[in-house]
Amino acid sequence: MSEDARFGLSRTVTLPGPLRLDGGVLLSPVDIAYETYGTLAPDGGNAILVCHALTGDHHLASNHPRTGKPGWWTRMVGPSKPIDTDKYLVICANVLGSCLGSSGPATINPATGKPWAMAFPVITIRDMVRAQAMLLDHLGIARLFAVVGGSMGGMQALSWAATFPERVAAAVVIASAARHSAQNIAFHEVGRQAIMADHRWRGGDYYHDSDPPASGLAVARMAAHITYLSEAGLTAKFGRRLQARDAKTFGFDADFQVESYLRHQGLSFVDRFDANSYLYITRALDYFDLAEEHGGTLANAFRGDTRFCLVSFDTDWLYPTSESRTIVHALNAAGAPASFVELSSPFGHDAFLLESPELDRVIGGFLQNGTPR
Amino acid sequence: MSEDARFGLSRTVTLPGPLRLDGGVLLSPVDIAYETYGTLAPDGGNAILVCHALTGDHHLASNHPRTGKPGWWTRMVGPSKPIDTDKYLVICANVLGSCLGSSGPATINPATGKPWAMAFPVITIRDMVRAQAMLLDHLGIARLFAVVGGSMGGMQALSWAATFPERVAAAVVIASAARHSAQNIAFHEVGRQAIMADHRWRGGDYYHDSDPPASGLAVARMAAHITYLSEAGLTAKFGRRLQARDAKTFGFDADFQVESYLRHQGLSFVDRFDANSYLYITRALDYFDLAEEHGGTLANAFRGDTRFCLVSFDTDWLYPTSESRTIVHALNAAGAPASFVELSSPFGHDAFLLESPELDRVIGGFLQNGTPR
Numbered sequence: 027m028s029e030d031a032r033f034g035l036s037r038t039v040t041l042p043g044p045l046r047l048d049g050g051v052l053l054s055p056v057d058i059a060y061e062t063y064g065t066l067a068p069d070g071g072n073a074i075l076v077c078h079a080l081t082g083d084h085h086l087a088s089n090h091p092r093t094g095k096p097g098w099w100t101r102m103v104g105p106s107k108p109i110d111t112d113k114y115l116v117i118c119a120n121v122l123g124s125c126l127g128s129s130g131p132a133t134i135n136p137a138t139g140k141p142w143a144m145a146f147p148v149i150t151i152r153d154m155v156r157a158q159a160m161l162l163d164h165l166g167i168a169r170l171f172a173v174v175g176g177s178m179g180g181m182q183a184l185s186w187a188a189t190f191p192e193r194v195a196a197a198v199v200i201a202s203a204a205r206h207s208a209q210n211i212a213f214h215e216v217g218r219q220a221i222m223a224d225h226r227w228r229g230g231d232y233y234h235d236s237d238p239p240a241s242g243l244a245v246a247r248m249a250a251h252i253t254y255l256s257e258a259g260l261t262a263k264f265g266r267r268l269q270a271r272d273a274k275t276f277g278f279d280a281d282f283q284v285e286s287y288l289r290h291q292g293l294s295f296v297d298r299f300d301a302n303s304y305l306y307i308t309r310a311l312d313y314f315d316l317a318e319e320h321g322g323t324l325a326n327a328f329r330g331d332t333r334f335c336l337v338s339f340d341t342d343w344l345y346p347t348s349e350s351r352t353i354v355h356a357l358n359a360a361g362a363p364a365s366f367v368e369l370s371s372p373f374g375h376d377a378f379l380l381e382s383p384e385l386d387r388v389i390g391g392f393l394q395n396g397t398p399r
Numbered sequence: 400m401s402e403d404a405r406f407g408l409s410r411t412v413t414l415p416g417p418l419r420l421d422g423g424v425l426l427s428p429v430d431i432a433y434e435t436y437g438t439l440a441p442d443g444g445n446a447i448l449v450c451h452a453l454t455g456d457h458h459l460a461s462n463h464p465r466t467g468k469p470g471w472w473t474r475m476v477g478p479s480k481p482i483d484t485d486k487y488l489v490i491c492a493n494v495l496g497s498c499l500g501s502s503g504p505a506t507i508n509p510a511t512g513k514p515w516a517m518a519f520p521v522i523t524i525r526d527m528v529r530a531q532a533m534l535l536d537h538l539g540i541a542r543l544f545a546v547v548g549g550s551m552g553g554m555q556a557l558s559w560a561a562t563f564p565e566r567v568a569a570a571v572v573i574a575s576a577a578r579h580s581a582q583n584i585a586f587h588e589v590g591r592q593a594i595m596a597d598h599r600w601r602g603g604d605y606y607h608d609s610d611p612p613a614s615g616l617a618v619a620r621m622a623a624h625i626t627y628l629s630e631a632g633l634t635a636k637f638g639r640r641l642q643a644r645d646a647k648t649f650g651f652d653a654d655f656q657v658e659s660y661l662r663h664q665g666l667s668f669v670d671r672f673d674a675n676s677y678l679y680i681t682r683a684l685d686y687f688d689l690a691e692e693h694g695g696t697l698a699n700a701f702r703g704d705t706r707f708c709l710v711s712f713d714t715d716w717l718y719p720t721s722e723s724r725t726i727v728h729a730l731n732a733a734g735a736p737a738s739f740v741e742l743s744s745p746f747g748h749d750a751f752l753l754e755s756p757e758l759d760r761v762i763g764g765f766l767q768n769g770t771p772r
Contacts, residue, residue: 147649205639207634208636216661218651223617242596244592248592257716260581288585288588312655343630
């Protein structure tokens with residue numbers, strides 16, 4: 027493990043598998059792109075797995091090798107940060123189904139020598155977690171000091187505790203939910219239909235030329251992006267302010283700043299994300315229902331001795347506080363140790379990625395309390 | 400006016416105009432499709448104009464001539480109904496920019512002999528109201544006993560009172576707002592981009608063949624439809640229930656009932672609505688800001704002696720109660736008589752179109768109180 031001690035070591039491992047998926051398919055091989063930060067303690071007891079959100083990647087706290095941009099959670103992860111890489115070995119892996127290094131529709135199907143495209147098997151959040159468990163086996167990490175994630179990352183943290191309770195001492199679940207609501211599914215279905223409506227999608231077979239369904243993917247991203255922000259946040263940031271020319275054009279250009287902003291969100295997204303991966307990962311999210319996986323009773327998902335920390339944000343309407351409360355009630359019913367805090371933020375769901383000293387304190391404190399050393 | 404006395408008389412008038420639009424263009428001629436119900440009183444004082452919402456039409460209370468379906472507000476309008484066609488002459492006109500009989504992008508541009516398409520001038524809510532005023536002139540109606548509308552219809556009612564205060568005795572504004580918020584604009588921009596991303600949109604020039612941008616329009620409708628329903632309403636109606644086969648397919652068919660429902664909403668919409676009209680009317684909504692039209696102070700919009708009735712629904716997150724309160728505060732500041740009630744409903748924005756005895760009572764009572772006879 028000595029190599030992993032370097033800060034932000036990025037690599038991809040190809041594991042032979044097979045990985046048995048919830049859909050019944052055996053996937054083999056399984057590529058997993060991941061980064062590690064810090065050093066594994068001699069007793070192996072200081073590993074923290076951070077799980078990323080829908081469109082995230084494993085470049086957690088180091089600069090992105092291609093864009094040069096800082097990792098997506100540098101605020102939280104690093105030396106003397108709340109997830110302190112001087113104390114913990116921190117691991118972040120690109121999720122199964124994604125397009126940023128791990129196996130997904132854009133990777134090669136060994137049976138054909140061509141990209142899987144829509145022949146890639148439909149995956150679940152639990153399948154993502156199983157792939158991560160294979161990675162930990164490969165890294166020789168038997169048990170996690172903690173698994174930490176926001177949004178879809180929080181669902182993976184929940185699924186880790188439910189699927190491998192003996193391997194998770196603590197789980198931090200931020201701005202997340204134990205299931206996707208009808209409204210969540212509806213927004214994702216809009217995104218999927220936008221992608222499939224793009225004539226360049228071609229049933230997912232678009233990898234052979236450089237003409238992906240970028241317009242549809244941009245629309246999908248725009249719709250989703252609205253759900254990441256609060257109405258109050260949008261009003262504060264943009265309101266009805268017009269673009270620089272400061273007059274309505276009586277046309278269909280982006281007159282309002284919020285239009286221009288959304289268009290930019292859509293356009294910049296298609297440069298970094300694969301449309302088919304967007305289909306697969308939104309499907310995994312929609313399928314997620316931890317209670318259903320446990321006989322319809324959420325408390326049954328929590329039978330280990332994992333301790334939990336839950337955080338929600340008061341303006342998050344994608345995964346509102348009520349969803350976290352549902353989890354807390356189930357944890358209480360299961361007798362699992364759980365702390366819960368609703369933080370105040372104007373930024374809606376996106377708050378978990380933004381500057382938040384309170385969130386830093388909550389996570390830092392929770393991890394600190396579990397540190398036996 | 401004797402002909403108009405028949406119930407649900409539907410016709411289209413071509414007015415020479417010109418109609419001076421907010422964008423500076425003179426539109427001529429102006430087609431207006433409308434229906435009337437009831438009989439104009441000898442003193443002309445019993446006319447009620449009902450204004451429809453984004454995708455509505457003038458088939459208010461009679462069966463649609465093509466589909467045979469009941470009018471969209473038969474619940475509210477008819478003999479002995481809250482808007483009582485035995486007492487009032489009720490008028491409903493298809494809005495300017497629409498595709499259901501009134502002038503819009505699908506109608507013929509007299510300069511070219513071809514459909515206007517995107518050469519149709521961008522219009523505003525106030526332009527819709529001006530066209531309606533031309534219709535009333537044509538019908539010989541000097542002053543409205545009331546103007547009534549929900550959603551975009553409520554905006555027209557507000558704009559009527561602000562633009563022609565001497566012609567409006569009373570205004571009923573249901574589930575509406577005095578301006579479009581940043582989030583409202585954002586959702587509309589998603590819809591517009593979905594339409595424009597459809598390769599069959601072709602810059603709006605798709606009228607010559609039978610291949611309109613149906614996929615893009617369906618996606619636009621799906622995204623908008625989510626905003627018409629509450630999260631709780633979606634959960635109650637669909638939750639995470641699967642389709643009849645009652646098992647996940649691990650594929651991309653509509654596994655969940657909510658997906659199937661949304662897809663149906665999108666697909667059925669494209670049969671009855673024109674994509675370019677959707678662009679134009681959403682633009683008119685986004686441009687709507689009654690305060691801005693009156694020096695930045697909403698109270699300045701209300702200088703007549705119109706009396707107002709405002710109704711909001713507690714689960715409406717498209718035009719939430721706070722938007723109605725903003726209007727009420729402005730009316731109070733202007734010294735205008737105003738009543739306001741927030742009704743409780745699980746159905747979100749759509750509640751104004753659904754069975755609601757409370758809404759019936761509020762509207763019936765408000766109109767009754769104004770009846771001098």
